[in-house]
Amino acid sequence: MNAPTGLDFVSIPERIQSEVQRAIMRGIKGVEYFSTSGPTLGSTPKDVLHSRGTMSLYHYRPMSDEIYRVPILIVMATTNRGYILDLVPGQSFIEFLLRRGYDVYMLDWTAPRPEEKSLRMEDYVLDFIPDCVRRVQADSGEQDVSVIGYCFGGVLSLLYGSIHKDGPMKNLICFTTPIDFREMKLFSNFSDRRYFDVDRLVDSVGNVPPEMILSSFEMLRPASRTVSQIQLWENIWNDEFVKSYRMFDRWATDTLPLAGEYFRAITKDLMWDNKLFNDTMSVGGRAAKLENIKVPILHAVAEHDHIVPYDAAKHLIAKIGSEDKEEVMLKGGHVSLVAGANAVKRLWPKLDSWLGKRST
């Protein structure tokens, strides 16, 4: 029976019992949390095909009896580790692709060493990516390669594709890729050219430290870390919640430093002069106009992306020169779009249905 206040007095003892049980479980699981290291991430079997300084090229072992002709090269964002796309069995984009019959390679990054502070945008776009594409071609025996770029990996893939307009890129897929950097409002304000002396920073520290990168990401939602820790404590009795929290927390805090010269170029060319959007971007003296890209392209954006807001990404498809082009907006945030529990129902099948018919 409900009292006039709306409280269900009959269920109160049951509720108290449930809360007491949870409180006990919190104590037990809390000890367990601090004495264990969490799930092993990035465990899909792979071979390191090539490694040079900050760059690593992996080949994932096929999981299907028959694979598509065209291999995929995934270009990871330079600020974060690639294992976000290969969390645990059942929640791994890589595993999904392998089981659907794709031959998957990944260009992943490790922290640039102090002596790599001089790496420039040219090194990433005109050396690392083409080198990996050549190695994928040699290893697979196929000339065509589909490229998937995540976040800033998408920007690098766009720059690569706009300069190498005669191939061998067959398809391009971008996930949450910004091109209009004015619309990344907070990042734009943090790097306001009137107050942010990028030359002084890079000349002082060499490579930009990961703490600085992480702080700038966390400042976009300053309350969220504290609230997520409170939520962890509330749900620490729930093994699935804790597993998910640990996976994403570990990845989010595993931020990479950025090579100094590369960071300088990002700040000046993209954040300050918005050159990619204004069609004035060049890398190593070679024009990088988005209209040069003529291959089929799919751009997946997230409805609740706080890192790359839709306004920063929405002009990509219009500016691309391809006839076969599509943008898809899906529920989720910047990370959950590609790696969240719902990605298996949203982004991954969409990608499969788009890419499968373009991979033969």
Next chain:
Amino acid sequence: MTDKTHDPVAMWQQMMGEMEKGFNSFANQAMSSPEFSQAMNRAGGVAAGAQKQLGEVMEKYLVAMNLPSREQVTGLAERLQSIEAQVHEIKSMLSQMAAGSGTSQGFDTTPRPPRTKRPPSEGGERT
């Protein structure tokens, strides 16, 4: 069943969610101002300058202690990196030779599946 609007736990969770949204929104507004950018970058500039000075002092200290300087360690790292790159090149060449002789492809010695897969609409059911 308890009514969610009167469930203290649900109310607490809802309140936390609202607080998070409210604080994030308030902080985002504050961080959008030029004054914030100026103050943040002034503090960042001081920290970067201090870090550089500390680095220079440490380098002098290491020389005085007859320990290798950062430059020397970096030099060694560069040489190691060059050796690593050459080892990878050799591994890659060996792999290609092995592939050419038909013994294997890549570093994985298991034979790779044929590249004949068709999308489900063209080739029937998924494998």
